[in-house]
Amino acid sequence: MKFHYPNGKPYVPKTNSVEPQLKQFKNQTYSNRGMTLEEDLNETNSYYLERKIAIIHKKPTPVQIVNVDYPKRSAAVIKEAYFKQASTTDYNGVYKGKYIDFEAKETKFTTSFPLKNFHPHQIRHMEDILKHHGICFVILRFTKIEEVYLLEAKHLLAFWARMEEGGRKSITKQEIEDLGYHIPLGLQPRIDYIKVIDYLYNLS
Numbered sequence: 001m002k003f004h005y006p007n008g009k010p011y012v013p014k015t016n017s018v019e020p021q022l023k024q025f026k027n028q029t030y031s032n033r034g035m036t037l038e039e040d041l042n043e044t045n046s047y048y049l050e051r052k053i054a055i056i057h058k059k060p061t062p063v064q065i066v067n068v069d070y071p072k073r074s075a076a077v078i079k080e081a082y083f084k085q086a087s088t089t090d091y092n093g094v095y096k097g098k099y100i101d102f103e104a105k106e107t108k109f110t111t112s113f114p115l116k117n118f119h120p121h122q123i124r125h126m127e128d129i130l131k132h133h134g135i136c137f138v139i140l141r142f143t144k145i146e147e148v149y150l151l152e153a154k155h156l157l158a159f160w161a162r163m164e165e166g167g168r169k170s171i172t173k174q175e176i177e178d179l180g181y182h183i184p185l186g187l188q189p190r191i192d193y194i195k196v197i198d199y200l201y202n203l204s
Contacts, residue, residue, distance in 0.1 A: 037106045037141045037148075040190040041091065047189040054194060056093035056100060088125040089136075095194065096203050099134040101126075102153075102193075106141045112170040113140055115163050123160050126153040135201060139183075139193060140176060150196045151180040 038058070048054040069077045089103040103126075105117045118138075129136040136153035151171075159171045181196045198204035 037104050037139070037143075037191075038090075040185070041104055041139065044189040044191045044193070045091070045093075048194065054093060054095035054100070056091055056095070058091050059088065089122055095135075095197065098197075098201065098203070099129075099132075100197070101129045101134055102137045102139060104139045104141075106143050108143055109170075110142055110144055110173070112172050113142075113176060114170045115160060116169065118156070118160070123157065127157060130154065130157075135197060137193075139191065140180070142173070146185065148183045148185065148191055149176050149180040150183055150193050151176055152200070155179045 042058060045054075045056045045058070048056060071077060089101055091104065092099070092101045094100065103118070103122055105113070107113050107117065126136050130153055138151050138153065138156055139148060140151060141148045156171075159175070163169050181199075183191050183193055183196065186192055
C-alpha cells in the first residue's frame with residue numbers, strides 16, 4: 001500500500017536494521033537521548049493514563065484514500081492513500097475536569113524557535129480553545145541541547161501577531177525562558193507537563 005504526504009511525496013516507513021537497534025540500545029540511558037518529542041509525549045501520556053492521572057491522546061492524522069482494491073466481496077485492500085494536513089493540534093484530552101489541548105514542536109536551533117513550525121489553522125484553533133476557556137499550550141523542544149519548555153498559547157498567539165505585524169519570524173530562546181516553563185526530562189514520566197498545569201491553574 002502506498003501512502004503520500006500532502007505535498008505528494010511518498011511516505012517511506014522506517015526499516016529494521018542493525019544500526020537503529022544499536023542506536024536504540026545506546027540510548028537506553030536516564031536521559032534517553034535520541035527519542036523524538038512525540039515518542040516522549042506518548043510515553044508520558046501512557047503513564048498518566050495507566051495511573052489514572054489524565055486522559056490525553058494524540059489525534060490521528062487524517063488519511064484520504066484514493067485507490068482501493070476489492071479482491072473479495074467481503075474485503076477491501078487500500079492500495080494508495082494520502083496523509084491529509086492535520087486541521088488542529090496534536091494532542092487533546094481531559095485532566096481534573098479541564099479540557100486540555102496542545103501542540104508539540106521540535107527545532108534544531110539553539111537560540112530561537114521558528115514560527116514557521118506552526119500553521120495558521122493551528123493558530124486559529126488555539127484562539128478558539130482559549131475563547132472557550134480550555135487549557136491550551138505548546139510544548140517546545142530544542143533537540144541539540146535537550147531542553148523542553150511549556151509555553152502557554154496566549155504567548156504564542158502574541159508572538160504570531162508580532163510576526164504578522166512585520167516583526168521577527170521566531171521566538172527567541174530568552175523569551176521562551178522568560179515566559180515559558182522548563183520541563184526537565186525524567187524517567188517516568190518522561191515529560192511531566194501536568195506539574196506545570198497544576199501550578200498554572202492551581203489544580204494540585
